[in-house]
Amino acid sequence: MSLHGKSTATIDAQVGRHLENGVDSEQYWLSRKSFYETGFALISYLLPDEVKRRVDAEINDLIAQQSIRRDLTLPQTSNSPRRMRNVTAEDIRAHDGVVREMYESPALRGALSAVAGEAVLDCPYQPEEYVITHLERPGDTHGWHWDDYSFGVIYVVDVPPTHLGGFVQTVPNTSWDKEDPQVFQHLIGNPIHSYALRPGDMYLLRTDTTLHRVHPLEPGGRRTIVNMAFAAERDLNKQISHETMEDLFSV
Ligand SMILES: O=C(O)CCC(=O)C(=O)O
Ligand SMILES: [Fe+2]
Known part of the structure; x- marks a missing residue:
């Protein structure tokens, strides 16, 4: 506790304590299996509620104070739309709060690596480390895409009930040819998984x-x-270009 009576426990300490007390190996095993089979694993149990509340509060503040509206389509992903409000990695990093702590937490990183079945490492390109996305209008969407690096960890602050959209859809085992993305062909040729979140x-x-x-x-x-x-x-050994990120944040 600080002089002001405010909790100063680090996110890493809170996550570490939670993982030691509250998560058993069966849960890791089920997540790892799901990740291996589908490229998707629900890992909500890795964060304690007190961390979630702190993250929710920071993200809602950042959206209110520092977000930027985008409405565009990106040729590198077959002109799929981005209709959203964002807080950039640069602004999240400068704020230096709990999102950054969560990203850098060794306790969380260890748990993510256990689920992934391999080391989960810092993103080598800082503008992609983290981004906050807020969908707020009818038709708002983060359209079909792949990302540049192997892993995304998405924490959900707010999501509507299923009948109002906003659920995630995935097509596993596909790859991104940035010169010829063929998104529709991937959709036609493969099953699409859909996930409701809370x-x-x-x-x-x-x-x-x-x-x-x-x-x-x-x-x-x-x-x-x-x-x-x-x-x-x-x-880390691949030449990765970052056009979609550069296009998204150049407007
Ligand atoms: O909003 C989501 O659930 C997915 C976000 C995403 O795909 C991204 O930020 O690249
Ligand atoms: Fe993504």
Whole structure:
């Protein structure tokens, strides 16, 4: 406790304590199996409620104070739309609060590596480390895309009920040819998985080989997440270009 009576426990300490007391190996095993089979694993149980409340509060403040509206389509993902409000990695890093602590937490990183079945490493490209995305209008969507690095960890602050859209859709075992993305062909040629989420959920996604999107919102729907990107060992030797990120944040 500080002089002001405010909790000063670090996010890492809170997560570490929670993982020691509250998570058994069966849960890890089920997540790992799901991740291996589908590229998607629900890992909401890795964060204690007190951490979720702190993260929710920070993200809602950042959206209110520092977010930027985007409405564009990106040719590198077959002109799929981005209709959203964002807080950039630069602004999240400068704020230096709990999102950054969560990203850097060794306790969380260890748990993520256990689920992934390999080391989950810092993203080597700082503008992609984390981004907050808020969908607020009818038709708002994070359209079909892949991400540059192996892992995305998405923490869900707010998500509407299923009938208002905002659920996640994935097409595992697909790969991104940036010159010829063929998103529609991937959709036609493969099964699409859809996942309803609830506030406080978190999921791990194999973002480089899973085509994914957030279904457009219906009127009345609102949705807020932070996406944290991480690399695998194999990513560190690859030449990765960052056009979608550069296009997204150049407007
Ligand atoms: O909002 C989501 O659930 C997915 C976010 C995402 O795919 C991204 O930020 O790259
Ligand atoms: Fe993504």
